[in-house]
Amino acid sequence: MTPARPPRAYFYATCLVDLFFPDAGMAGIQLLRQAGVQVIFPEGQTCCGQPAFNCGYWEEARDVARTQLALFPEDLPVILPSGSCAGMMKNHYPELFHGQPEEAQIKAFSGRVYELTQFLVDVLDVKLEDLGEPVKVTWHSSCHAVRDLGLKGEPQALLAQLAKVELATLAREHECCGFGGTFSVRQPEVSGAMVCDKAADAEATGASVVLSTDGGCLLNVKGALDQKGSPLKVQHIAEFLWERTHAR
Amino acid sequence: MHAETDILFRESAAKALLDPQLRANFRRAMDGLITKRKAQFPDPEDLQELRHLSTAIRSRSLLNLPALLVQLEAACTRNGIQVHWAETCEQANQLVLDILQAQGATRLVKGKSMVSEEMHLNAFLESHGIEALESDLGEYIIQLDGETPSHIIMPAIHKNKDQIARQFSQKIKDAKYTEDVDELTAMARKVLRQKFLEADAGISGVNFAVANTGTLCLVENEGNGRMSTHVPPLHIAIMGLEKVVARLEDVAPLYAILTRSATGQAVSTYFNLISGPRGEGEKDGPQAVHLVILDNGRSRIYGDPQLQATLRCIRCGACMNHCPVYTRVGGHAYEATYPGPIGKILTPQMEGVGVRHDLLHGSSLCGACGEVCPVEIPIPDILVRLRREATHQDPASSVAGKGTGRTDAEDRAWRLWAALSKRPGLYRIVTWFATRFGWALPSGAPLLRDWTRFRTKPVPARRSLSERMRAERGSHD
Amino acid sequence: MTEARTAILERLSAAPAGGPPPLEDTAVMARRHWPAAERVVRLRKGMEAVRTEFLEAIPSDWPSVVQDFCDHEGIRNLLYGPGSNDGAALATAWDGEATLLPYDRPVEAFKTQLFTEVDAGFTSTVGGIAETGGILLMPGPAEPRLLSLVPPIHIALLRASTIQDSLWSAITNLGWGESLPPNALLISGPSKTADIEQTLAYGVHGPKRLIVVLVNDLR
Structure with a gap:
């Protein structure tokens, strides 16, 4: 059920955006505010619990998830600048709390979870005006955002609204960048091979900015490009959209 | 971290990655198979x-x-x-x-x-x-x-x-x-x-x-x-x-x-x-x-309602053709009859989730396998379930080797993570230190050591978003 | 190993009952349907894509089409099943240079000769598959199994009117769902492999060439 332009919504930063990409989080909040949504940023945000869940430590994941759930008591949309964490809260919380006392409450909560671009396009139907200089960008589609959460081209739809932004497609747009949370440290060699290929793919597009919707992918791809000394900029789509639509 | 008898995917995968001829052979072959499959649908x-x-x-x-x-x-x-x-x-x-x-x-x-x-x-x-x-x-x-x-x-x-x-x-x-x-x-x-x-x-x-x-x-x-x-x-x-x-x-x-x-x-x-x-x-x-x-081992797999989906497999190999890990390391790195994503869920169920714990983690959970599987086997979900089985002793479970992949080190790590993440006050203090002094962490620190082999060290922002939002609230109040 | 049987079946039967399986919507199979003339075109297209060769014939002249092909290709001998109607018709009409060899004794009597001296084999078919291309064979006493497998060239007689929409509809229309002879098969082209660098190579173990004599008996 898509609520019709809710006046208020929660913003859940996610741990990686909170710590590594606060500008992206801020930009997401501004985009929502600009669209007329009053943003509530609850105090006490930590982590959605995905790392522990994916490693099989479900009790620990549940403990953490409970503290996070308590931050969103009102029946309002919960918006995340991450496809992966949104997928966790939307699709895997019901699994995690299956048979638990909160099961019904969780299902209702999961129904309110949105990834940022999903909310901007599907619910708010935002219109953007490009104020920036011509630029060529490329898009890394986060695996979880597409395959788990089920984004259907919302980020690309937003980019398409920007008149002076040219989108160059990666040769392997839908291939994993190799982050995978704990995967990147449990299988560092394979993960490293994957991210090096992704970085090379991004460079080959001739774009000057790599965009994505997930903190994990951004951290990973940025790290690999920086290591190579590549001039490519890596940016969260929220931050890019905010910059393009606001003259400095 | 691992018992001596454990089979470490990481080691064989790392070895395979050093063979450029092997990587080129697989990449070319898998690209060909992906293209041909796509043309059929x-x-x-x-x-x-x-x-x-x-x-x-x-x-x-x-x-x-x-x-x-x-x-x-x-x-x-x-x-x-x-x-x-x-x-x-x-x-x-x-x-x-x-x-x-x-x-x-x-x-x-x-x-x-x-x-x-x-x-x-x-x-x-x-x-x-x-x-x-x-x-x-x-x-x-x-x-x-x-x-x-x-x-x-x-x-x-x-x-x-x-x-x-x-x-x-x-x-x-x-x-x-x-x-x-x-x-x-x-x-x-x-x-x-x-x-x-x-x-x-x-x-x-x-x-x-x-x-x-x-x-x-x-x-x-x-x-x-x-x-x-x-x-x-x-x-x-x-x-x-x-x-x-x-x-x-x-x-x-x-x-x-x-x-x-x-x-x-x-x-x-x-x-x-x-x-x-x-x-x-x-x-x-x-x-x-x-x-x-x-x-x-199939009848044991059959006994578990979720894991039974493993047996739907018709052995087409599409999961391996589309797997970013398989494509890079090839089939032999799995040290198993069935390589690739289907092998990652089948082998541990046949041989024991403890000895094959590392193989269960040889996936970024990107979901490419589940997306192409012709019989919709939820391979990523089953991987997560088996990771749990490897580290937990559920009395109702019939999974081979359940709980035998548990290590004190991993246990401690997740307990510490939970202790921190469910206490916002404590979390706030830790992130405050991370934002101020995260840059000072040596690249050789545990976890960072492996990360920085291929990437620069991730440095936290000077102020977290939470901190900025608190400041914003403070200025409005 | 009755203990193994008992133990396996006991374990399987002890499994907790799962929910009902998802609904089966066969519309995707059933809607593969084309008019007769289009079925012929589709079959040819599908089979030619995997290097099957076609010879066109009409009901009255197909034996001479087979014969002309053999003469033209310099085929020395052609193995066939004398017990089948088409095999018998071929033999009756035969006036070619190639020797017709009846497959009329157990393979053990001439296995080496079959593998080393026979140039081509002739079989009838029981139908074709329009969707993907393919011919359906039911080997048996009249037309032994190896006729279509061991000789380097396989010549198959296909009547256009027997071409089915899909394997799915053929199974129903031929009654294969109820009972099957010891062997039945679908063939879409000459033997092939892509095991070396995914490069297609034809004639790896079975026939190097598949010749379909397509008899236009529509209307």
């Missing part, structure tokens, strides 16, 4: 419909599995096919040996069979003086080098034609060196036709077994499967117990999605339906056909 809705139908058929088949197996046995017996059951690979090997020895068979040709790989049948038979010659071209190539398949459909995909040319010129009598694929194929044809002619028995796998008609379906392109099953006087078919379906109508959609998913073909060259030995008045075909039904 021009209409995404059609594909989803066919997937849902195939999933439903395999689910129904599994739901009725015990009854279908009994029905298959009765129908086969009626058709003159002798049915044998084996709980373990050892039993299955012994059954095959007994059948061969009763016929005095010493020269054996084999059609492609992954179950026989699972059994290590060739080595077993050879230790009993029986020559077991692989006749699928890919299997023949790797058998010449004493290797195992690196892909379930394309067993020799890790080799390029130069490597095969060298190998043929060294190992096939009177063969000259050539990199021409037609000439290489002709060389193998010459050797193998003589072997088919002389063989005392043929062994094959089974793609689908039809319960009501007692029919064994074999899908192939080369004709070696037909040669192995129709030319020698004795045919032994081996199947995993999950391969049965109720009726031939069930096979049509499964066959349609199998060949398209596997090699991007709308149809294979041969689709061979075997429902009995040489019949009355027939002038050829084997005098005897045997069917060996192997369990090897």
Whole structure:
């Protein structure tokens, strides 16, 4: 059920955006505010619990998830600048709390979870005006955002609204960048091979900015490009959209 | 972190990554297979419909599995096919040996069979003086080098034609060196036709077994499967117990999605339906056909409602073709009969989730496998479930080796993570320190050490978003 | 191994009952349907894509089409099943240079000769598959299994009127769902492999060439 332009919504930063990409989080909040949504940023945000869940430590994941759930008591949309964490809260919380006392409450909560671009396009139907200089960008589609959460081209739809932004497609747009949370440290060699290929793919597009919707992918791809000394900029789509639509 | 007996995927994968030739061979091959599959499914809705139908058929088949197996046995017996059951690979090997020895068979040709790989049948038979010659071209190539398949459909995909040319010129009598694929194929044809002619028995796998008609379906392109099953006087078919379906109508959609998913073909060259030995008045075909039904852990997997989906697999290999990990390390790095994503969930369930814990973590959970699986096996979900099984002792669980992958170090790490993440106050203090002093962490610190081999050190922002929002609130208040 | 059988079936039967399987919507199979003339075109297209060769014939002249082909290709001998109607018709009409070899005794009597001296094999078919391309064979006493497998050239007689929409509909229309002979099969082309670097190579174990004599008997 898509609520019709809710006046208020929660913003859940996610741990990686909170710590590594606060500008992206801020930009997401501004985009929502600009669209007329009053943003509530609850105090006490930590982590959605995905790392522990994916490693099989479900009790620990549940403990953490409970503290996070308590931050969103009102029946309002919960918006995340991450496809992966949104997928966790939307699709895997019901699994995690299956048979638990909160099961019904969780299902209702999961129904309110949105990834940022999903909310901007599907619910708010935002219109953007490009104020920036011509630029060529490329898009890394986060695996979880597409395959788990089920984004259907919302980020690309937003980019398409920007008149002076040219989108160059990666040769392997839908291939994993190799982050995978704990995967990147449990299988560092394979993960490293994957991210090096992704970085090379991004460079080959001739774009000057790599965009994505997930903190994990951004951290990973940025790290690999920086290591190579590549001039490519890596940016969260929220931050890019905010910059393009606001003259400095 | 790991017990000495554990098989570490990380180590073999890291080794494979150092071989640029291997990586190039796999990348090229997998790209080709991905493109060909895609061309077979021009209409995404059609594909989803066919997937849902195939999933439903395999689910129904599994739901009725015990009854279908009994029905298959009765129908086969009626058709003159002798049915044998084996709980373990050892039993299955012994059954095959007994059948061969009763016929005095010493020269054996084999059609492609992954179950026989699972059994290590060739080595077993050879230790009993029986020559077991692989006749699928890919299997023949790797058998010449004493290797195992690196892909379930394309067993020799890790080799390029130069490597095969060298190998043929060294190992096939009177063969000259050539990199021409037609000439290489002709060389193998010459050797193998003589072997088919002389063989005392043929062994094959089974793609689908039809319960009501007692029919064994074999899908192939080369004709070696037909040669192995129709030319020698004795045919032994081996199947995993999950391969049965109720009726031939069930096979049509499964066959349609199998060949398209596997090699991007709308149809294979041969689709061979075997429902009995040489019949009355027939002038050829084997005098005897045997069917060996192997369990090897499958009935245990069957006992778990979620994990049962593993048994829906029709062995198309699409999951490995699309896997970013498999594409880079190849099949041998998995040190298992079944590599790639399906192997990642099947091998630990067969061998134990503890000894194969590292393999369960050899996935970024990107979901490419689940997306292409023709029978919608939720491979990423099953991986997560098995990771849990590896580290937890659920009394209700029947998973092999449950809880034996648990380590104190990992336990402590997650307890610490939870302690921090469920206490916002504490979390706030830690992130405050991270933002102020995170840059000072040495790159050689645990976790960071591996990260920074390929990437720069991630440095937290000077102020977290939470901190900025608190400040914003403060200024408004 | 009755103990193994019992143990396996016991374990399987003890499994907790799962929910009902998902609904089966076969519309995706059933809607593969074409008019007769289009079925012929589709079949040809599918089979030619995998290097099957076609010879066109009409009901009265197909034996001479087979004969002309054999003469033209310099085929020395042609193995056929004398017990089948088409095999008998071929023999009656035969006036070609190639020797017709009847497959009329157990293979054991001439296995080496079959593998080394026979140039081509002739079989009838029981139908074709329009969707993907393919011919359906039911080998048996009249037309042995190896006729279509061992000789380097396989010549198959296909009547256009027998071409089915799909394997799915053929199974129903031919009654294969109820009972099957010891062997039945679908063939879409000559034997092939892509096991070396995914490069297609034809004629790896089975026939190097598949010749379909397509008899136009529509209307």
